Amino acid sequence: MALIAPSLLASNFLKLQEECEMLNNSSADWYHLDVMDGRFVPNISFGLPVVEQIRTATKKPLDVHLMIVEPEKYIVDFKNAGADHITIHYETCNHLHRNIQQIKSLGLKAGVALNPHTPIILLEDIICDVDIVLLMSVNPGFGGQQFIPNTVAKIRSLKKLIHQTNSKALIEIDGGVTLENASALLHTGADVLVAGNTVFKSANPIDTIAKLKITG
Ligand code: DX5
Ligand code: ZN
Numbered sequence: 001m002a003l004i005a006p007s008l009l010a011s012n013f014l015k016l017q018e019e020c021e022m023l024n025n026s027s028a029d030w031y032h033l034d035v036m037d038g039r040f041v042p043n044i045s046f047g048l049p050v051v052e053q054i055r056t057a058t059k060k061p062l063d064v065h066l067m068i069v070e071p072e073k074y075i076v077d078f079k080n081a082g083a084d085h086i087t088i089h090y091e092t093c094n095h096l097h098r099n100i101q102q103i104k105s106l107g108l109k110a111g112v113a114l115n116p117h118t119p120i121i122l123l124e125d126i127i128c129d130v131d132i133v134l135l136m137s138v139n140p141g142f143g144g145q146q147f148i149p150n151t152v153a154k155i156r157s158l159k160k161l162i163h164q165t166n167s168k169a170l171i172e173i174d175g176g177v178t179l180e181n182a183s184a185l186l187h188t189g190a191d192v193l194v195a196g197n198t199v200f201k202s203a204n205p206i207d208t209i210a211k212l213k214i215t216g
Contacts, residue, residue: 023060
């Protein structure tokens, strides 16, 4: 069955505790936390203090997506704030292998994220070292954007690469995931769906999460 990771970027920050309780009572598997620095992406979201507070509100894994330059400078801080998974962008790392090893040496799951324009083939020499590959299905920086259809072809080639190399990496899709496209994504090979607006702007988020989960 699919893993569902609601993105709290679309939640009501004034009611963060209630939003966390809702997620705890739902079939959501991970909390997806989008950290943006206004440099790698043209937006600023939230950082360490918010992650730290969310940690006290749930036992579910915190899936931290770092959309920041020089992520290596903050990996230890995000671990201390309570992250269980840390995903860094291919485009921000000159020393991706070193940074992935750093995340894993802290006992966390390590993920690499690709922007929509970054080809799968660039993962050939790192695919066996990562626990998660996050494919951006919108340009990172904002929630509520339209899904980029080419992502489906990327899932297909990533799945192939994972099979060929016996990698254990999970495929996570992030951006523009809806109740309409979820099933195609899962049938093509996605393991984890991130959903922000689809969950938090729906009339019944718990129900929406359940629907996303049974789609696969
Ligand atoms: C975008 C973020 C996504 C975003 C998804 O930069 O990485 O996680 O919150 O939001 P939706 O699901 O609304 O597209
Ligand atoms: Zn994200």
